[in-house]
Amino acid sequence: MNDSTDSMHEQLEALYAEREWLSQELGCCDAEGVVSMVRSLESQLVDLYQQYGSVSPVSDSQTAQLINYVTELSQHLDGMFHEKSVTFSMENERPTIRATWKETLSNQGDRQ
Numbered sequence: 001m002n003d004s005t006d007s008m009h010e011q012l013e014a015l016y017a018e019r020e021w022l023s024q025e026l027g028c029c030d031a032e033g034v035v036s037m038v039r040s041l042e043s044q045l046v047d048l049y050q051q052y053g054s055v056s057p058v059s060d061s062q063t064a065q066l067i068n069y070v071t072e073l074s075q076h077l078d079g080m081f082h083e084k085s086v087t088f089s090m091e092n093e094r095p096t097i098r099a100t101w102k103e104t105l106s107n108q109g110d111r112q
Contacts, residue, residue, distance in 0.1 A: 008039070013094075022034065026079045032035035035087070051093075074099065077101045078101070080101070080103075081102060081103045082102065082103050083101070083103070084099060084100070084101050085100050086098070086099045086100075087099075087100075
């Protein structure tokens with residue numbers, strides 16, 4: 001092959017690799033799908049701001065204190081348990097974050 005053909009072949013391989021990566025990461029690999037996904041996220045964000053934009057925020061010191069407490073608790077529990085899951089949900093029209101720590105006991109003979 002000549003240089004021009006080699007270059008086109010490399011560009012085509014790069015394009016296919018990029019499309020495969022988009023498909024794995026986002027579940028779609030074409031421009032239309034990505035644009036649709038971004039527009040959907042923008043719409044959801046606008047809805048979220050409209051619903052919760054008027055909620056008065058807590059002060060920065062309260063937020064920092066709460067984050068520090070949760071971080072310390074999480075670090076302590078992470079060392080004690082094998083598995084952690086975090087879920088985000090809406091409860092009574094308020095966003096809720098829930099973390100769960102689990103320990104799986106393996107069956108060792110008659111002991112559990």
